[in-house]
Amino acid sequence: TLMCFRSCPSQRGGGLLLRAVSFSSSRCHGVSSGEGSAQPAESGSGQGQYRDTVLLPKTDFPMKLTGQKLLDKELEIQQFADLYSWQRERKAKKEFCLHDGPPYANGDPHVGHALNKILKDIRNRFEMLRGRQVHYVPGWDCHGLPIELKALGELGTSGLSPLQIRQKAREFAEGAIARQMAAFQRWGVMADWDQCYYTFDGAYEAAQLKVFQEMHSKGLIYQDYKPVFWSPSSRTALAEAELEYNAEHVSRAIYTTFPLVSQICLDSVSVLVWTTQPWTIPANQAICYMPNAQYSVVKRLDNSELLLVATERTANMAALLGTELEVVSTFTGSQLEGGICKHPTIPSKEVPLLPANHVTMAKGTGLVHTAPAHGMEDYSVASQFKLSVDCIVNEDGKFTELAGPELHNLSVMNEGTDRVISMLKECGSLVKEERCVHSYPYDWRTKQPVVIRPSKQWFINTASLKDKAKEALQKVRVLPESARSSLLAMLDRRTYWCISRQRSWGVPIPVFYHRETGEALINKHTVSHVAQLFKEKGSDCWWELPIETLLPAASKAGPVGDYIRGEDVLDIWFDSGASWAAVLEESDSRADAYVEGKDQIGGWFQSSLLTSVAVRNKAPYKSLVVHGFAVSEKGEKMSKSLGNVVDPDVVINGGKDPSTPAFGADVLRWWVAESNVFSEVQIGPNALNSARDSISKLRRTLKFLLGNVHSFDPRSQAVDPKEMHYIDQYMLHLLREFSIKVTDAYSEFDPGRVIRVLQAFISRDLSSFYFSIIKDRLYCDPEDSLGRRSCQTVLEEILDGVTRSIAPILPHLAEEVYLHAPGHDEGETLFRSGWIKSSSVWRRPGLEEAVEGACAIRDSFLSSIPGKNSAQYDLTIAIEPGLLFELMESLQEEPTSTSSQLCELMMSSRVKLCSELPRDLPSDALLKHGTFLINLEGGVIREDSAYSIAVVPTSAARCPRCRRFTAESTDCLCPRCQTIVSQSQ
Structure with missing residues (x-):
């Protein structure tokens, strides 16, 4: 059923009602039911004589702590x-x-x-x-x-x-x-x-080497000579995860020609290629084409040069070159098979035309310059067609002797690029140079560009692991779910993982090399032996101990003196990636998160x-x-x-x-x-100030709760739910709903939802509703009365539930509150006492409907007197006999009352409950009509019940003790207060 009272918070306490409460009994306070906040008794009127009979909040818990x-x-x-x-x-x-x-x-x-x-x-x-x-x-x-x-x-x-x-x-x-x-x-x-x-x-380190050994024994770790991302600024190989891509990198892109020496019938045809890395031209071993694409020989009308380009790229090339291109002939890529070109800067070198799947028509000419030593896809072509993979770049990013005397020792990314472009100009092969802004890999630590160069490294064959990894991911819950696609995409991008680094600070790769042949010696005996040494002495022993100690006799490797220890260390992503093996307690265990x-x-x-x-x-x-x-x-x-x-x-x-x-x-x-x-x-300042203010508001609520349970021991004074006022039982029901929502939010890694649920509960259900209604009963009823103890029982449950709900987020505040809270022995801590102890409490049939039906009527009443104090009005409620009338009767048995549960909910001076409105209503009576849908037993019982209300100013005077309009005159206590005061004397 609809909780109608939540729709109009403005007249149920005016927000956080605690702002006007003084937590000291040195002044007399009454209760204004309409505003829901304690007010000081007027001075000089003799009303201060009742100050000691009002039970105001009392606690040492500070309102502010700064x-x-x-x-x-x-x-x-x-x-x-x-x-x-x-x-x-x-x-x-x-x-x-x-x-x-x-x-x-x-x-x-x-x-x-x-x-x-x-x-x-x-x-x-x-x-x-x-x-x-x-x-x-x-x-x-x-x-x-x-x-x-x-x-x-x-x-x-x-x-x-x-x-x-x-x-x-x-x-x-x-x-x-x-x-x-x-x-x-x-x-x-x-x-x-x-x-x-x-x-x-x-x-x-020993646990990590055990993982290394098991992967090596399965053939997943191997040594090879392959192109890797190489950082000249760090002088080491890098893995994909150690790169960051600079979208603002500027390259000197070029269009250059390779003269065709066979296959095409026409004379003097040159293949036109495009590259953003001109320094790789000296390492060219082939030109790749797309077998199913169309290619054309075109004639430049400005200089009659014949060029071979993809037909699809002809229009772009014409615009780029600023001249018309006349199509001489067109054919499919497969007809280029067997074609041979002459290298532009190395006249004695011939390079083949080869088919390849990685060729695209998105940029360039549709013909791809291929340097197997300096490109991952290029290397795949070389592997397929047995091309040479000669490296022309050293560890410092400079050309080696293999690049020729003109380029030797020049930095490939700087003066080396300048010189290659000059060489292409000199031999007439440079068609165009342009500035190209594109994404380029940088070393994530030095922030300098990397190059791709072949190196003898240790690799993990991730291609053979991908399918298993994807299958394993299907069983993993990912929050947010949108991140799953990124995980899968990253797996797809990684064909192999270079795990060796040319540095000193890391876990040494436990491999030995033959002095003469360079052949690697690594097996389960050598790795297990080294792992045991690392466990006992740490990995410094790789450099401290003689090789006779490092290389076990069981390796059967021949004379120990024939071997030297390797100098590479493992990639730190392998270091940290093996943490499950070193930290999780059981070998087959998985972390929950x-x-x-x-x-x-x-x-x-x-x-x-x-x-x-x-x-x-x-x-x-x-x-x-x-x-x-x-x-x-x-x-x-x-x-x-x-x-x-x-x-x-x-x-x-x-x-x-x-x-x-x-x-x-x-x-x-x-x-x-x-x-x-x-x-x-x-x-920033705004976010932090907002957080501080939110905690301050929370402290005020917690102080109010603590102040009102200061003399209450839940272990001996708690009231059984079935004896409680209906609204108190109803609050336990709302507290249970709150605890379920909070528990679910924490379980979903969503503490933000915890805070939203908490703030809504405090603002809507507590401050604007429950606190404003119960303050008269809490402050002015007898200390040990059932009504007051019923209220305190619920306040203590709310205090405990709210404190535990915030404890994972605000452990310091939660423990501070717990130190002041009743119901536990000194020295106990909240975090050792468990989660919210809410339960599905016993409720009388129709409990929720009775309270929510009353709240619907209350909304009608408050909306008929906007901005006025509800305590200054008498309210008549007329309901035809039926379910709704019976529910309201459970809150007020007598026809008229100033102290019933229904009157407390309405926060009025008096409530009359009848089957029809009286005919002799005064002329200034405010009338209003409404309906409330009763929904019982999961919809089995449904009844849309009508009600009418009449609101008239009360003729009663304000009681000088409780300040409700229930007294016969201003200098006379109301009957309730008379009884309490007389018993206390």
Whole structure:
């Protein structure tokens, strides 16, 4: 049935009714039913004599907590180190495992860390509260080039041994870890801080090598000479996940000709090709065409040159060259088979025309320059047709001797490109040069462009894993679901994964090479032996121990002296991707969730999936949660140059500028929870001030609740639901609905919905409705009366439910409230006492319909006196005999009353309940009619009931104690108050 009272909040307490409440009994307060807020008794009228008989809220819980007091209180409450170990030791039927994606140990904590760690902690705390044993071991990704470069600074690697480089890198990583860990703990993150995992630990490295060995034994890891993304600025190979694409990169694109020496009947025909990388022309081994496409020989009318281009591209070429192109002949691509061209800058070299599937007509000429050593698709063509894959670029990005004396030692991306273009001009092959702005891969750390060059590296054959990985992903829940397509697309893009790096700071690839032949020695015996050494001594022993110790006798490799140890280390994505093997407790276990930013779709999410599928044929996670990035309030990426960086330490502790107050950790946590984490998450002064204000409003509600249960012990004074007032039972029903919604939202990784449900419950159901109705009963009824204890029972349930509902988001505030709340022994903590304990309470038949029917009538009453005080009116309700009348009778048995449950709900002076309106109504009576649909037993009983109301100003006087209009005169107490005062004397 419709909760009609929710439609008109403006007259049910005027918003957050607590704003006018003084939580001190030193002044006398009455109750204004219309405004729902306590008012001071008028001075000088003798009414102050009743001040001690009114039961006003009383609590030490502060309305505000700011500045250093706030920070001190949070630190006092932070007992989270014990909490994790306590819950790991208790008995629990189920475990919840959230596997921590390791942040990179190369800098200070930032708001991106806060977004990620707090989001995880909110879910972990919820799961712990609901009785599950949480498994959450924080970790750090400690290896890799960025740490190595930062550690070495301006020193570079010259003169330093691998062990010296590793020592400096380790010290740098340890410092970053210490700073990050301190911040995560200050944010209130509950975790196993004594058992964190670090990818530079020997035990972790050993587990990683076990994964490596199992993949190698299955033939999934192999060594090959292939084109890889190479960073000249870092002097190492990079994986796809270590690239970032610069959409503003500018290349000097060229159109150049390769003279055709066979196949076409016409003389002097040249094949026209287009490339954005002119430096690769000296490495050309073929020109590719599309077999099913149409090609034409065209004649330039400005110089009679004959060019071979795709027919589909002829019009574009004419516009580009600024001349008409006359079609001489047209034929299909398949007729180009067997064609041979002359290389423009190497006259003695001939290159074939070859069919290829990767040729498109979107750009260029429809004929693709192919340099197998410097392009992934080009390499595929070379593999198919047995072409040479000679590398003409060294590790510094400069031409080698193979490129010829004119190019030797020139940087391919700079002066090398200039020289190749000059050479093409000199031999008459350059047709046109143009500036091309396009997306180009850059090294994600040095921010410098990369090149593609062949190198002897170690690879994972991801092509053979793709189908299994996709199948495994089908069983994984992805939030948001839209991220699934990105995961699948990233898998499709990766044909192989280069896992070797030419650096010192990382896990050594456990391979030995023959001194003479260069043949690799690696098998289960050698890898297992090295893994055991790493577990005992750490991977520094790869450089510290003699090869006789590193190479086991069981390898049967021949004389140990014939071998040298390899110098490459593993890609850090393999490092972190193997974390499931090192951290998850059982070999066949899967984490309930991996929670990381969207950049990990092509990073940790994928490397973890591939390694787990390779070894165990299943994903390492049951669900993936993919959140957005933290950005400025203008939606910009944070950067020091823009001055929009938000430091979480300044958010919590305040800054030097007065405009940056100390917000505390809970404000940071509220910001995370309230945000739509599945998109970009904005942070700045507006968002933080809004979070602080929201928490302040919440504190006021909690203070009101605490103040009104200060003398109440739920363990001995709670009222059985079936003895409660109807509205009190009804609030327990709403509290149960609230708890179900909150539980569902937390389970869906949606703390933002938790906050919306919480704020709606407080504003609509509590402040604007229940609080305004019960204050007279709460303040002015006898302390131990059934009506007051009934109300306090519900207030304590609401306090407990609201406190637990916010605890995962605001653990500091929740524990602070719990310290002031009744019903538990001193020293108990909220987080050790469980989740919301709501239950489906016993209700009389028709309970909800009775209250909601009364609320529909109440709405009619309040809308007939807009802006007026409802307590100054008498209300007559006329309902024909039937279900609705019977329901209203359950709230008011007598025909007229000033103290019935129905009168309390109406907040009027008096309510008369009858079957028809009296005929002798005064002329100033306000009349209104309405209907209420009764829906009982799931729709089995439905009745649309009509009612009428008459509203007249009351003739009663205001009682000097309770301030309701129920007294005979202004200097006389109402009958209720007379009884209470006389009994207290």
